Amino acid sequence: MACATCSNGSADACATHMLDVAEADHIETAFSRYAKQQPQCGFGTAGLCCRICLQGPCRIDPFGNGPQYGVCGADRDTIVARHLVRMMAAGTAAHSEHGRHIALALLHVGDHKLVDYDVHDDEKLHVVATRMGVETEGREQSAIVHDLAELTLDDYQNQDYDKPCHWLSASLPPPRLKKLNDLGLLPHNIDATISQSMSRTHMGCDADPGNLILGGLRVALADLNGEMLATELSDVLFGTPMPVASTANLGVLKRNAVNVAVNGHNPLLSEIICNVAADLHDEAVAAGAPDGINIVGVCCTGNELMMRHGVPLATNYLSQELPILTGALEAMVVDVQCVMPSLPRVAACFHTKIITTDKQNKITGATHIEFDEYRASEIAHEILRVAISNFKRRDQKRIDIPNIKQEALVGFSTEGIISALAKVNPQDPLQALVDNIANGNIQGIVLFAGCNNAKIKQDENYLVMAKSLAKRNVLVIATGCASGAFAKGGMMTSAATAQYAGEGLAGVLTAIGEAAGLGGALPPVLHMGACVDNSRGVALATALANKLKVDISDLPLVASAPEAMSEKAMAIGTWSVALGIPTHLGTVPPVVGSDTVTDLITNAAKAQLGGYFIVDTDPKRAADKLFAVIQERRAGLGLSTVALAPKPATFQLAQPRTASALLAS
Ligand code: NFS
Numbered sequence: 161m162a163c164a165t166c167s168n169g170s171a172d173a174c175a176t177h178m179l180d181v182a183e184a185d186h187i188e189t190a191f192s193r194y195a196k197q198q199p200q201c202g203f204g205t206a207g208l209c210c211r212i213c214l215q216g217p218c219r220i221d222p223f224g225n226g227p228q229y230g231v232c233g234a235d236r237d238t239i240v241a242r243h244l245v246r247m248m249a250a251g252t253a254a255h256s257e258h259g260r261h262i263a264l265a266l267l268h269v270g271d272h273k274l275v276d277y278d279v280h281d282d283e284k285l286h287v288v289a290t291r292m293g294v295e296t297e298g299r300e301q302s303a304i305v306h307d308l309a310e311l312t313l314d315d316y317q318n319q320d321y322d323k324p325c326h327w328l329s330a331s332l333p334p335p336r337l338k339k340l341n342d343l344g345l346l347p348h349n350i351d352a353t354i355s356q357s358m359s360r361t362h363m364g365c366d367a368d369p370g371n372l373i374l375g376g377l378r379v380a381l382a383d384l385n386g387e388m389l390a391t392e393l394s395d396v397l398f399g400t401p402m403p404v405a406s407t408a409n410l411g412v413l414k415r416n417a418v419n420v421a422v423n424g425h426n427p428l429l430s431e432i433i434c435n436v437a438a439d440l441h442d443e444a445v446a447a448g449a450p451d452g453i454n455i456v457g458v459c460c461t462g463n464e465l466m467m468r469h470g471v472p473l474a475t476n477y478l479s480q481e482l483p484i485l486t487g488a489l490e491a492m493v494v495d496v497q498c499v500m501p502s503l504p505r506v507a508a509c510f511h512t513k514i515i516t517t518d519k520q521n522k523i524t525g526a527t528h529i530e531f532d533e534y535r536a537s538e539i540a541h542e543i544l545r546v547a548i549s550n551f552k553r554r555d556q557k558r559i560d561i562p563n564i565k566q567e568a569l570v571g572f573s574t575e576g577i578i579s580a581l582a583k584v585n586p587q588d589p590l591q592a593l594v595d596n597i598a599n600g601n602i603q604g605i606v607l608f609a610g611c612n613n614a615k616i617k618q619d620e621n622y623l624v625m626a627k628s629l630a631k632r633n634v635l636v637i638a639t640g641c642a643s644g645a646f647a648k649g650g651m652m653t654s655a656a657t658a659q660y661a662g663e664g665l666a667g668v669l670t671a672i673g674e675a676a677g678l679g680g681a682l683p684p685v686l687h688m689g690a691c692v693d694n695s696r697g698v699a700l701a702t703a704l705a706n707k708l709k710v711d712i713s714d715l716p717l718v719a720s721a722p723e724a725m726s727e728k729a730m731a732i733g734t735w736s737v738a739l740g741i742p743t744h745l746g747t748v749p750p751v752v753g754s755d756t757v758t759d760l761i762t763n764a765a766k767a768q769l770g771g772y773f774i775v776d777t778d779p780k781r782a783a784d785k786l787f788a789v790i791q792e793r794r795a796g797l798g799l800s801t802v803a804l805a806p807k808p809a810t811f812q813l814a815q816p817r818t819a820s821a822l823l824a825s
């Protein structure tokens with residue numbers, strides 16, 4: 161039964177149970193706080209409240225009866241556009257700080273200054289370095305690493321406005337690069353582009369909504385650059401994800417182990433915590449936990465660990481407070497982004513320690529143990545010892561771990577997908593995908609990205625939309641909290657393929673899964689990683705576009721953030737549009753107060769870029785719209801547009817080649 165005070169509730173059975181516990185024990189969660197925020201301000205919802213200077217807040221009357229200009233004279237279009245661009249800039253800053261952190265770590269690995277890190281994927285290092293124009297032939301690994309890191313950091317330093325960032329230039333399909341360059345949308349420097357976005361949206365600066373949105377597109381592409389480098393360099397440092405079995409939902413917590421949740425985004429700390437957990441096994445046993453230490457993930461840190469190592473995922477964004485309510489969580493270790501400031505308050509009702517680790521991200525009431533890559537292993541030991549010593553403070557009577565643990569096959573990086581495809585066509589793995597798109601077995605691809613949002617029943621939009629599209633033979637890939645929703649919702653199993661995929665799609669997924677020795681069909685939803693790994697979706701789209709010698713905007717590819725919440729999601733959605741991808745939002749961004757801005761990000765974007773926003777809060781209708789777009793794109797490529805009677809998926813088996821080598825060729 162859903163609890164009465166938690167507004168929209170959750171489609172996740174564990175979350176639903178824990179919300180009942182929260183209600184019974186009068187513990188506040190995001191779900192109940194959302195209810196207390198009702199009704200939310202209509203001016204803010206429409207984007208018509210401006211707080212950019214101290215003369216404000218200024219409000220524009222949406223119905224035209226009251227004031228139509230702020231004190232400075234800004235109209236609704238200026239106000240909506242400025243705030244939207246600021247959201248994108250903040251999202252870009254978040255991803256790009258994460259990326260900078262990884263790039264600096266890589267630089268220091270190359271310079272032999274970080275003893276706790278190393279290159280775990282030398283092949284990927286070479287592939288990426290070659291793509292970026294770094295000389296690799298006959299050179300020491302550390303020299304390649306150094307140059308790649310320096311080149312990456314130049315994307316934060318270059319001062320030539322007309323020289324685009326290295327990562328985008330080296331990664332996007334040529335026709336898209338040309339289009340973006342012609343429109344002046346390719347950023348030259350991530351930091352400068354963020355700074356310019358803040359500057360042009362300052363009181364008394366850029367007031368032209370069209371020009372502002374162009375600035376927004378440019379900063380959003382800087383976000384993509386930051387995501388790309390964060391993803392690719394993380395693969396170099398920690399390994400490129402390959403298909404791996406894992407589990408999801410609160411049943412991954414163990415009654416007889418010291419349970420430690422890692423929450424946030426950056427893998428630099430969580431990777432080390434995983435590495436050293438085994439060292440402290442005996443200490444955990446001695447503290448009374450016979451099963452030792454159990455590391456579980458939350459949000460995108462969880463996705464990073466799940467993808468690379470099969471570490472179980474406890475939950476996704478909206479339910480991040482709920483693992484504490486099981487009474488069996490010794491510590492939640494957080495780094496950056498999407499971490500609820502309420503965690504210490506909820507933890508105060510239990511024995512759980514909330515440990516913050518980033519010097520720029522502290523929370524009142526948490527224990528702060530500052531992370532430092534130079535002492536990573538030592539700090540990880542210290543954190544785990546706090547958790548171990550906390551085990552004895554558990555109140556055994558309050559332990560309530562829901563017995564739901566969902567199997568999930570994860571790890572479908574672009575290389576992971578290509579390596580599976582290579583089992584059916586080693587010479588040209590993408591051809592297998594192209595053939596089945598062409599013959600209609602696969603109608604198209606949808607990338608589900610983004611968050612949970614308390615405005616929506618948790619996870620529900622993902623499940624409704626993915627089931628609707630998979631039934632119509634659309635291949636689903638997912639990142640971030642979308643991946644969390646699908647993993648918990650049982651959509652990452654072979655059984656889900658039998659249950660939810662249309663006949664054509666099921667045939668292809670079964671043929672590939674069996675050929676790749678994955679113990680059955682590939683799941684109907686492929687887990688591509690964390691939010692920052694939306695860049696993997698771009699890598700797949702680029703590989704397909706280059707193979708077909710078309711632009712991304714020609715592909716039967718759509719994106720959806722049906723529960724979008726964060727500023728990062730606004731940046732991602734915007735670069736997705738800039739790349740030519742029709743992009744659905746299931747929550748309404750604060751733009752409806754301006755017809756001009758709404759038109760710019762829908763109709764004008766479609767005309768100029770091929771990509772555009774589709775805003776629809778009804779998941780069934782949104783799925784229909786995305787399917788219609790896929791049909792439109794198929795028609796554009798001269799492919800069949802009606803779902804043909806699916807043909808059997810035929811592949812010939814042969815010797816595999818490694819995915820990275822195939823991507824390079
Ligand atoms: Ni993306 Fe990941 Fe989740 Fe949304 Fe937050 S955790 S970076 S922003 S809420 S997907």
Ligand code: SF4
Nearest residue numbers: 210213216218230232
């Ligand atoms: Fe008001 Fe203009 Fe200041 Fe915004 S920038 S708060 S509209 S005076």
